[in-house]
Amino acid sequence: MIEFLKENWLVIIIVLNYLLTISAVITIFYRNLNPTKTLTYIIVLVFFPFLGLLIYYLFGQEYRKTKIFNRKNILNKQIIKELNSQLNLDNKALEDLEDHFLNEKIRLVKLIQNNDKTPLTLYNKVKILKNGENKFKKLFEDINAAKHHIHLEYYILKDDTIGTELLNLLCKKAKLGIEVRLSVDDVGASISGDMKQKIIDSGIEFYAFMPVLYPKFTSRMNYRNHRKIVVIDGNIGYLGGINIADDYVNAPDKNKYWRDTHIRIEGEAVITLQIQFLINWEFVSNSKINIIANYFPKKPCKAKLAIQIAASGPDTDWPNILDALFSAITSAKKYIYITTPYFIPNDEIIMALQIASRSGVDVRLLIPNESDSWTAKYATNSYLQRLFDADIKIYRYTKGFLHAKTLVVDGIISTIGTSNMDYRSFSINFEINAFFYDKKTSENLKDIFIEDLKNSIEMSLEIWKNRSNLEKLKEAYCKLWAPLL
Structure with a gap:
């Protein structure tokens, strides 16, 4: 028996790896994740023996509500x-x-308040x-x-x-x-x-x-x-x-x-x-x-200035900040200005931005020209074509590294907080944002956004289309890891 183990130890380890992989895949299916995340984990587990299990152990375990x-x-x-x-x-x-000024945007107030019992403070x-x-x-x-x-x-x-x-x-x-x-x-x-x-x-x-x-x-x-x-x-x-x-x-x-x-x-x-x-x-x-x-x-x-503090994380029943951002975007009538260092959103946020822009809303996204993360940079780039398709304006900040996380909608609703526009902030990490229902604060944040555009360059669709195949390959590779970033 000992001799058999010595001679076949590698085969035994590989078989054990795939037995654990099958167990992990079954668990993933039962958890009913979104298809993109499910496929990402399966690819990693199947095609990266041992490493895949380590990645799943570090990133794939679901502790929410436990x-x-x-x-x-x-x-x-x-x-x-x-x-x-x-x-x-x-x-x-x-x-x-x-009646004062929020109109239909009052649903955002009620959404946050109901989800996490977060009171609106006046x-x-x-x-x-x-x-x-x-x-x-x-x-x-x-x-x-x-x-x-x-x-x-x-x-x-x-x-x-x-x-x-x-x-x-x-x-x-x-x-x-x-x-x-x-x-x-x-x-x-x-x-x-x-x-x-x-x-x-x-x-x-x-x-x-x-x-x-x-x-x-x-x-x-x-x-x-x-x-x-x-x-x-x-x-x-x-x-x-x-x-x-x-x-x-x-x-x-x-x-x-x-x-x-x-x-x-x-x-x-x-x-x-x-x-x-x-x-x-x-x-x-x-x-x-x-x-x-x-x-x-x-x-x-x-x-008098209306504020709600929205917190989200594995201990909350709902992804409160994601829900609030989605609701704010879908309520827009005039403009949406977003500043974020990492833009790795889910399909719902992308679709909301596309629909807003196609409906005549001025949608602008400001991201860093140079990122502090190679994978995050190319994962972000992998989403930009879908924004270009909907005529969304994209700017890259060139003065230095952009780390601000803000959003302004119609000069009425705005937010500043810790949440990036990415999977990790939306559903994995503990985050906290302040949502302002105030014209003066929102206009102030809009002015800061416009000022930041002076130190930015607007991305050209023609130049973007002509980027190298190597750049496209990097984007495709990093997008596979997007749900884990």
Whole structure:
């Protein structure tokens, strides 16, 4: 028997591989995924022995709605129920808002509110922060002024120059008795052991989201926390595309320009942002947090600006951000302006954009000229022909790397957040976006989009058609991996 195993070990391993492959394929069929994703996984499993199983293990496992992400205890707290009850508008209030200016777009408000019990907040003040240097200047001012607590949740946090400055400031505040809680994604973040020890010694509560053994080798692993959230004293909130790293700051001596967008919020929407932070904190810390009134201070905002904070991820019943983006696109009458670093959408988003453009809506897409990911770049390119077919205008940002994630519809609805226009953001990672129902904010975001076009080139259909066969081959190859990117 031992001799047989020695002589036929390779055959045995191959047979075992395909037995596991057959089991995985059957599982995929039962999960009833969309045909594109199903076919992608089957091709990988069948034609890439061993490697295919590894890829399926890392990317194909479906944990949505399972116990690993069953994080609803915070929502059951009495104080949270009362806050949501106070914020939720009745039908009369929604009708008044509809009559005011939203018209049929009120369905987007109801969609997000029903799906994730995300209340529409009416009294808020918002500042759009263009690029990291503006964000960090304001953020550091607010942290310095913090009186009770500072809550931070980030995908990427590096202890480089800007990261060390932030962490040192947090340590200083913690030593002064301010409650500081910090959560980072274990794959996205890069913090030295010495700095981690300093953080803990200063009194900061620090946890990594879903720790992995080898973060450097798992950058595309599923179910990462892609959110960027800050809540200070329950009164001020931050969210958007800007992580904590020197890459995001345009210093005078920096060679590569980084174009990004973030927001600072004061008002009722901070309550929802705080709740989302606390839900995640209870998960990463694996402990029940004591919810106190100081996390939700009653500091009324007089400015009227309607905002909904939409969160999505494996712990939500519906892909809330995807649903909201789809609804916003299909509601457009005049224009749709999209800025995204990665455009790897599903068929529903592509079709919605095509129909909008063919119906006379001015649809424009702004993407980077140079991507930070070879596969993402060519996967994005593989979708552009379908946009050209519907006369959608496509622009490439040439001043530097474009990382902003924004959408504006008709100068009425707009969004800024962490979600890219790709499969990963729509259905795999944890994301969070702010949706604004406000003409001034939406017009402001439109003006920023138009300003960015001055540093962009419009893609020519004729030049696009004449690209090399090698480029087309790269696109076809990367499109096969699109559901995994």
